[in-house]
Amino acid sequence: xxxxxxxxxxxxxxxxxxxxxxxxxxxxxxxxxxxxxxxxxxxxxxxxxxxxxxxxxxxxxxxxxxxxxxxxxxxxxxxxxxxxxxxxxxxxxxxxxxxxxxxxxxxxx
Amino acid sequence: xxxxxxxxxxxxxxxxxxxxxxxxxxxxxxxxxxxxxxxxxxxxxxxxxxxxxxxxxxxxxxxxxxxxxxxxxxxxxxxxxxxxxxxxxxxxxxxxxxxxxxxxxxxxxxxxx
Numbered sequence: 001x002x003x004x005x006x007x008x009x010x011x012x013x014x015x016x017x018x019x020x021x022x023x024x025x026x027x028x029x030x031x032x033x034x035x036x037x038x039x040x041x042x043x044x045x046x047x048x049x050x051x052x053x054x055x056x057x058x059x060x061x062x063x064x065x066x067x068x069x070x071x072x073x074x075x076x077x078x079x080x081x082x083x084x085x086x087x088x089x090x091x092x093x094x095x096x097x098x099x100x101x102x103x104x105x106x107x108x109x
Numbered sequence: 110x111x112x113x114x115x116x117x118x119x120x121x122x123x124x125x126x127x128x129x130x131x132x133x134x135x136x137x138x139x140x141x142x143x144x145x146x147x148x149x150x151x152x153x154x155x156x157x158x159x160x161x162x163x164x165x166x167x168x169x170x171x172x173x174x175x176x177x178x179x180x181x182x183x184x185x186x187x188x189x190x191x192x193x194x195x196x197x198x199x200x201x202x203x204x205x206x207x208x209x210x211x212x213x214x215x216x217x218x219x220x221x222x
Contacts, residue, residue: 032208038152042215042216043200043213043214044152044200044211044213046210046211046212087152089211094157094164095140095142095164096154096165097142097154099144099151099153100151101150101151102151
């Protein structure tokens, strides 16, 4: 089983749509969780950390379900500029952060 | 906003040559990392570094690879004898607490011919 699994997509959505991504992780002892965004041939950039209580930042909402070992990201009112690859990142132990393969989002006008 | 910098942005080398990739992490960060991303594939962990020592490393990080913090600001990745399959984007990252979140540099694209 892969350490961090994501649906690769692509998710093709119109502007204004709501879209949700899920990510599952295999190590139940994982400590911290993040969503990153990566534009083509660029470095990953932190979108948000994910907390057990769930957290929201503007149009973005992240949820963590430790019992089921999955993390979700909800994007409301999608913009063209949201088109990117969304990376689920899990800190399994110590200083090792493991990346999922990413989910491609394409927002179209 | 503080940022991680990397040099060079693109390095072309012949198979079997040694390369050194350079990074300047954010100044108050204590944890340093190297990741790589082969074109079209996922971001893969190579090594983490704390207190002048390697703290974690992956199976990819074999004897051909080494890391060093030669002074108070630079963090380097050396590949001793490059192979074709080492061609990838190499990202340096740093974090203040252990376990992230990581701030990434813009990457060095390594092409091995």
